[in-house]
């Protein structure tokens with residue numbers, strides 16, 4: 001396993017709609033293992049494949065931030081949204097940014113697990129938030145697209161400053 005480089009704003013791959021996975025082969029399994037290692041290494045609770053430069057519909061999540069509790073969702077599709085909740089989010093691709101984002105309180109989604117089994121999962125609260133955040137990455141969306149215009153402008157200014165420095 002290896003820790004992968006995280007793509008950060010304004011990388012183009014973060015803005016692409018990711019492709020469905022056609023077959024879960026050795027390359028995909030290796031990528032997933034590396035994504036899990038990268039997520040824990042960088043103290044994330046979720047990571048989507050576009051964040052490591054691979055435009056495919058794969059995410060790993062660990063809302064408890066505890067190695068061994070991670071879940072792998074491939075070709076995930078949210079089929080039900082319910083309620084709304086505000087909460088702070090950060091993103092490994094937007095270093096230093098935290099913003100309050102409105103998400104559904106509860107979702108139901110379908111996906112394939114790493115063995116290719118079709119699963120249906122009900123998620124609430126923080127777990128639902130993490131999955132919705134990662135699902136956005138698969139659509140080329142970032143949390144800065146989910147805040148007010150003023151807040152977005154401030155965040156982008158701050159990010160551009162970071163880019164100029166380092």
Ligand code: NI
Pocket residue numbers: 090091092093133137
């Ligand atoms: Ni993110």
